Amino acid sequence: MFMKTFEEKWTAWVDDQLTGRELAEFEASLPDQAAALAEKNSARQLGTFLKEQLAAVPMGNADFFSHQLSERIVRDERAAAPARSDSPSWWTIPRLFWTGATSLAIFVVCAVMVINIRPTADHSQYLTQILNARVDPTLSPNATVSIFESKEDKVTVLWVDGLKSLPSEFASK
Amino acid sequence: MTRRAVLLFAIAGALSLGTAHARAGETVWSGLVIAENAATPAAIPSELTPIEETLKELFGYNQFRVIGESRKALKTGEEDWLASSKYFSLHVDLKGASPAGYVLNLKLFQQNDVLLETDTKLSRSSPLIIKGPQVGNGQLLLVLVVQ
Numbered sequence: 001m002f003m004k005t006f007e008e009k010w011t012a013w014v015d016d017q018l019t020g021r022e023l024a025e026f027e028a029s030l031p032d033q034a035a036a037l038a039e040k041n042s043a044r045q046l047g048t049f050l051k052e053q054l055a056a057v058p059m060g061n062a063d064f065f066s067h068q069l070s071e072r073i074v075r076d077e078r079a080a081a082p083a084r085s086d087s088p089s090w091w092t093i094p095r096l097f098w099t100g101a102t103s104l105a106i107f108v109v110c111a112v113m114v115i116n117i118r119p120t121a122d123h124s125q126y127l128t129q130i131l132n133a134r135v136d137p138t139l140s141p142n143a144t145v146s147i148f149e150s151k152e153d154k155v156t157v158l159w160v161d162g163l164k165s166l167p168s169e170f171a172s173k
Numbered sequence: 174m175t176r177r178a179v180l181l182f183a184i185a186g187a188l189s190l191g192t193a194h195a196r197a198g199e200t201v202w203s204g205l206v207i208a209e210n211a212a213t214p215a216a217i218p219s220e221l222t223p224i225e226e227t228l229k230e231l232f233g234y235n236q237f238r239v240i241g242e243s244r245k246a247l248k249t250g251e252e253d254w255l256a257s258s259k260y261f262s263l264h265v266d267l268k269g270a271s272p273a274g275y276v277l278n279l280k281l282f283q284q285n286d287v288l289l290e291t292d293t294k295l296s297r298s299s300p301l302i303i304k305g306p307q308v309g310n311g312q313l314l315l316v317l318v319v320q
Contacts, residue, residue, distance in 0.1 A: 115272065126273065128299040133291040140288065153227045154299040160289060161304075168309025170260045170283075171207045173240045 014043045128156035140164055198246075199297070200320045201275070203256040203265050205241035208234035209311030220318060224300050232304070232312055244320075247275070260284060261305075263315055273297070274319065281305060281315060295319060 004012070009026050012018050018026055030036045127149050135143040143162035150157070202220050208228065214236035217225050221237055228237055241258035245265070253266040266278040274296040281289040281303070288306065295301055297319045305313035 126296050126298050128274070128296045128301045129294040130301075131276075131292040131294060133289065135289055136287055139286055150227055153224060154296075155224055155227050156293075156299055156301050157231065158291060158293075158301070158303040163288060163306035165307040166260075166283070166309075168311075171209075171238075171240060171308045171311055171313075172259045 014040045127151065127154060130156065130158050133158055133160070135160060135163070200244055200246045201265070201267075201295070202316075202318045202320055203243045203245070203254070203263055204239050204316045205256055205258050205261050205263055206314040206316055207238045207240055207308060207311045208232050208314050209236050209238070209309075210234050211236040220320075221316065223318075224302070224316075228302070228314070231302070232314070234312065237314075250275075261313065265317070268292075274299075277317070279303070279315070279317075 009018065009022075013023070013026055027033060130147045133145045133147075135145060137143075140163045143160060146159045146161075148157050148159065149155070204218075204220060206218075206221070210233075215238065217237050218239050220239075220242075221228060225237075229235065241256045241261065241263070243254050243256035243263075243265070245252055245254045247267065247270070250270040251267060253264065256263045256265070260283060262282045264280045264282065266280075268276040268278060270276075271294075274294055277293050277295050279289075279291050279293060280287050283306075289303070291303070293301060295317055300319075301315075301317040303315035305315055307313075
């Protein structure tokens with residue numbers, strides 16, 4: 001057991017917690033019992049008054065405050081979300097790497113396929129095309145130009161008629 | 174896992190490099206050809222073998238003799254070259270390349286005179302034949318082939 005201080009004994013006396021010999025000793029130790037009793041009564045009245053005033057006041061709009069609290073909690077949780085960003089994600093480094101590599105491989109395969117398919121998509125692309133042809137009218141005033149394609153042999157022919165005939169020595173190397 | 178990644182990148186690189194290399198290694202053969210009839214025709218030049226039947230059917234001659242030629246390996250896509258015989262020359266100016274072939278400007282010279290000029294889009298799989306002037310009993314032909 002330990003010795004109570006005067007203040008502890010005083011508080012216990014005001015709250016009527018002292019009994020028996022302890023009560024008698026404490027009251028005997030008081031220098032002015034009348035003043036002490038007056039102070040005790042005053043303290044008890046103050047306690048009673050505070051108990052009455054500080055009693056829980058029933059709230060008329062409890063749902064509103066409950067809703068406000070819920071929203072505040074949600075907001076706080078959202079604000080705290082970035083702090084959890086260091087938690088494990090599906091996009092780990094190996095997965096990122098493999099996703100990139102797979103995408104690149106698919107791109108290359110598609111590019112090769114498109115390059116290989118393109119010439120067969122349009123017949124004009126695999127046949128040589130004559131864009132234009134000119135013959136000097138002063139040298140060959142009667143020349144005519146025609147174009148035809150042999151799609152079976154994939155040959156394009158620029159057929160020029162009316163050029164000036166030349167002697168056989170022009171055929172030499 | 175790292176080995177698989179390296180293998181994947183190697184395959185992708187090989188595919189792309191292989192495609193680019195095929196373009197860079199192409200050659201254009203340009204020839205001045207005299208088509209004529211001979212009692213004992215000489216063998217057709219190897220460059221004309223794929224179109225031998227077409228040449229014979231179109232022009233009605235049985236012999237095809239190369240009097241001037243040029244074989245140009247394409248590197249930059251902006252080359253120009255000359256195939257010449259004694260009296261004729263064919264100037265070829267490469268204007269650009271596309272996936273389908275090459276854009277060319279062709280000029281046929283008879284000594285200093287331009288007999289014929291044409292712009293053409295030469296396909297890799299389609300030879301070009303130009304009928305030139307009558308020469309003696311034969312016919313001058315210009316032939317371009319991507320090899």
